[in-house]
Amino acid sequence: MGKKILMKGSEAMAEAAIQAGCRLYFGYPITPQSELPEYMAARLPGVGGTFLQAESELAAINMVYGAAGTAHRVMTSSSSPGVSLMQEGISYAAAAELPLVVINVMRAGPGLGTIVPSQTDYFQATRGGGNGGYRTLILSPASVQEACDLVALAFELAERYRQPVLLLGDAMMAQMMEPVEIKEAPPKPYDIAWAARGWKPDCGRARAVINPRSKPGLEARLQEKYRRMAKEEVRVEEVDTEDAEYVIAAYGTVARIAKNAIKTLRGMGVRVGLIRPITLYPFPYEAFSRAAARETLRSFVDFEISEGQMVEDVRLGVGGQKPVAFHGWYDLELPTPQQMVDFILALRQKEGGERQ
């Protein structure tokens, strides 16, 4: 596309997938991301693609599993309760080592929950969700532009690791309109000898079996892959952490709000920084342990639109070197920069006020 246009987050992510060469979408409607399948339904036929509205999220993810086995780029999207139904297929795809992309536009709370922006699926996303101790790569954008860039990256990583990749967004990002530039990111050729494309003796490769069954060597290979991902795929944004007394830990929309709070606090002479994990798995533990080791740093403050989920990983990273405070918004309200400012000022007061 190459120029900036104004787009809604969910539609922009759909277009980014198309620009990344995704021609197959299987999904089931659910608020607050139904604009994504709607966009795909309108757009895919015109580019020779296939949109299919499945009878359930369960069927949708298994259709994605079927298409992924042919090595074509394929995706689905949903929101929290729908993603719960997809866990079976994601676990199977992790075991069968299939490249596929799932976008979760999170809604709030357990059960049916509600459609306000939320981050209550962090545990589900980062701790497996389905059975069997697998990992998914998890990307978390903080703007519509970044969401588009990460969609392209998600397809690339899915193929590099033959691995489900999850993009974890929220309703704020999916519903908001922002100017975006969506770049073409066509698939790069890679070895697809593993894929099911029809076989006969002497066709130059071994017979493909897309197989989610445990077999000798699989677990070791998966663990090796997860170690490689953990080493090579950590992505994190650090803002003003060098001299910070307080470092905010936040991801997605919350991190964006936190940036405004940091500006206000710095204006008041309070040195505050931000560590924003872009990959939630692998988590940037090292960024936190490095920041924790700095003399200037008094404590960390973790902000989330949840009752406190990522904070557990923050504490793992900090490793007890410094205190980690937490504040969550989970009663259907959204954070404001001023609330963050007030929280940090109160914390500073409690910790003995200004310090040289």
Place this chain on the structure above:
Amino acid sequence: MSAFHKTPVLTGAPFHYCPGCTHGIIHRLIAEAIEELGIWERTIGIGPVGCACYCYDYFNLDMYIAAHGRAPAVATGAKRADPEKIVFTYQGDGDLAAIGAGEINHAAIRGEKITTFFVNNAIFGMTGGQMAPTTLIGQKATTAPYGRDSETMGWPVRVCEMLATHEGSYYLERVALDTTAHIRGAKKAVVKALRYQMEGKGFSMVEVLSTCPTNWGKSPGEAMEWLQNEMIPYYPLGVYKDKGATENV
């Protein structure tokens, strides 16, 4: 007429199926049909969870194993990704008629251009003889130790009849393997179902009434008699849908 030969669309690996089970015959009929139709290199099979979950060891094809009951959804994804491929699912009655009832119905409702081979032996085989939706009234199973009682367990489902109500079903036939004539008829049905897919028609399925001597607690001979005396009367053989019948005469 060429002399009999073993089809190379089967790998030749020895079947793990129990003595008297008809999975082996069904595998062979499907493999022979694939060879005869000249579609070996473009056929992809989707295996189930159940007794046939090792079928990828036997079919000499690119294969998938699907989650329990989801084979029609997996087949849908594979077929939509590569429409020129011939995609079939191979499913038992626990897989297809219980946990996968949603997926099979909607594949038929959409007229998905795939073929399903449905092996109905009125019981869960691999898990050890539990009740299936197809278990007959009065039939004993490990989870229906006093026999299936319609009052609390409902009635056995007739899948061909159910799917026939969907406009998207193109060809549905129920066959059995109890006599040579029936086996020849089953082979014809398998060929026809695959041919319809080659022609780009809608959803096709062959239901094969099958035996499970192990879980029925019968000898292979007794099992075949039970199939004839008990199963066929409740699950009548025949064509339940053939939208191409007039063109194919």
